[in-house]
Amino acid sequence: xxxxxxxxxxxxxxxxxxxxxxxxxxxxxxxxxxxxxxxxxxxxxxxxxxxxxxxxxxxxxxxxxxxxxxxxxxxxxxxxxxxxxxxxxxxxxxxxxxxxxxxxxxxxxxxxxxxxxxxxxxxxxxxxxxxxxxxxxxxxxxxxxxxxxxxxxxxxxxxxxxxxxxxxxxxxxxxxxxxxxxxxxxxxxxxxxxxxxxxxxxxxxxxxxxxxxxxxxxxxxxxxxxxxxxxxxxxxxxxxxxxxxxxxxxxxxxxxxxxxxxxxxxxxxxxxxxxxxxxxxxxxxxxxxxxxxxxxxxxxxxxxxxxxxxxxxxxxxxxxxxxxxxxxxxxxxxxxxxxxxxxxxxxxxxxxxxxxxxxxxxxxxxxxxxxxxxxxxxxxxxxxxxxxxxxxxxxxxxxxxxxxx
Numbered sequence: 318x319x320x321x322x323x324x325x326x327x328x329x330x331x332x333x334x335x336x337x338x339x340x341x342x343x344x345x346x347x348x349x350x351x352x353x354x355x356x357x358x359x360x361x362x363x364x365x366x367x368x369x370x371x372x373x374x375x376x377x378x379x380x381x382x383x384x385x386x387x388x389x390x391x392x393x394x395x396x397x398x399x400x401x402x403x404x405x406x407x408x409x410x411x412x413x414x415x416x417x418x419x420x421x422x423x424x425x426x427x428x429x430x431x432x433x434x435x436x437x438x439x440x441x442x443x444x445x446x447x448x449x450x451x452x453x454x455x456x457x458x459x460x461x462x463x464x465x466x467x468x469x470x471x472x473x474x475x476x477x478x479x480x481x482x483x484x485x486x487x488x489x490x491x492x493x494x495x496x497x498x499x500x501x502x503x504x505x506x507x508x509x510x511x512x513x514x515x516x517x518x519x520x521x522x523x524x525x526x527x528x529x530x531x532x533x534x535x536x537x538x539x540x541x542x543x544x545x546x547x548x549x550x551x552x553x554x555x556x557x558x559x560x561x562x563x564x565x566x567x568x569x570x571x572x573x574x575x576x577x578x579x580x581x582x583x584x585x586x587x588x589x590x591x592x593x594x595x596x597x598x599x600x601x602x603x604x605x606x607x608x609x610x611x612x613x614x615x616x617x618x619x620x621x622x623x624x625x626x627x628x629x630x631x632x633x634x635x636x637x638x639x640x641x642x643x644x645x646x647x648x649x650x651x652x653x654x655x656x657x658x659x660x661x662x663x664x665x666x667x668x669x670x671x672x673x674x675x676x677x678x679x680x681x682x683x684x685x686x687x688x689x690x691x692x693x694x695x696x697x698x699x700x701x702x703x704x705x706x707x708x709x710x711x712x713x714x715x716x717x718x719x720x721x722x
Contacts, residue, residue, distance in 0.1 A: 324376050324476055328616050329479060337408045338392070343691070344621070345412050348634075349636075393430055433468070435595065440594075465527040473511040477528070479503060479527055490524075501568040540652060541584075542600075542634060560658070626659040657687050659691070
């Protein structure tokens, strides 16, 4: 091993079981843990909640503040050692756009020591850039909302959805912090003239894309999740449906459930085949309250928080990806259950307040089904303790500095 870079927790590494190196957080880690797959968490931080998990079988200490080349070099050193140790490249999983972009940009080097299944470069890059995705979708006849060019925005009479062209570097981007007020993934304007006249929209226009707004509430937001062989053949899948987001309509998930929707399943398989998708993916749709049609918003080719919920309901796409990459196995399809729901309690409290949902009605919506949570778990409580210990420490430091000054 490499002291200070790769540290393994041998008791959590079953003999003969190839681990995953995980550029990701708790939801994906717990999906892997649910399948008995050991995961080595790679992070720029040294005390993430995921590292406290019972499912964390080791860590890779990525170097902070030194650029992508140094991060990739550290991953390569760890991957080289692990490939020698296990006799074959180990899978590398990732769960946000920045991590996906890193893996795609360095695919040639990383592919020597890690097991990867990525889309071909032109398609992969188009799926990360929302404006390029719009052009791709239009050229392939996919059911996307109508694009509104900047030159036509001022005369657009209907509601307009304003989205970022890309969400890499998203957390501290001016689009998120200024235009979206630090919350949400998009913004709705009542007409194009209002969007065109907005000072921040004009200032950030080169970072934005504009679409017609598809009417409907949070329950109109659906998703199709799957894993595809390189030909675009979907090997396993499930359908998700949002209950609430914060902010409403354009925000982050706060309360989720799985669903069954044969029309959406057929559409999702058709899109995957038409594009020739490979590996894990998530398609985001909205069903129009006006005409009942499903409109495709985006396709993300990475792991995400839904995979924890899918695993608890019997369809574990992280395990499907692992078995395909490590053993070359194709799954036998099984229908996902609908029992468990996923809850981010903090976001859902804000969603409840924004929607002016009464306490009794809100609580009733929560007690209707067993849940998995964004951080808390009865079976894996240490990450919750570390998360709150970190928050309390940061609050204490702010209070100390404010008092000292």
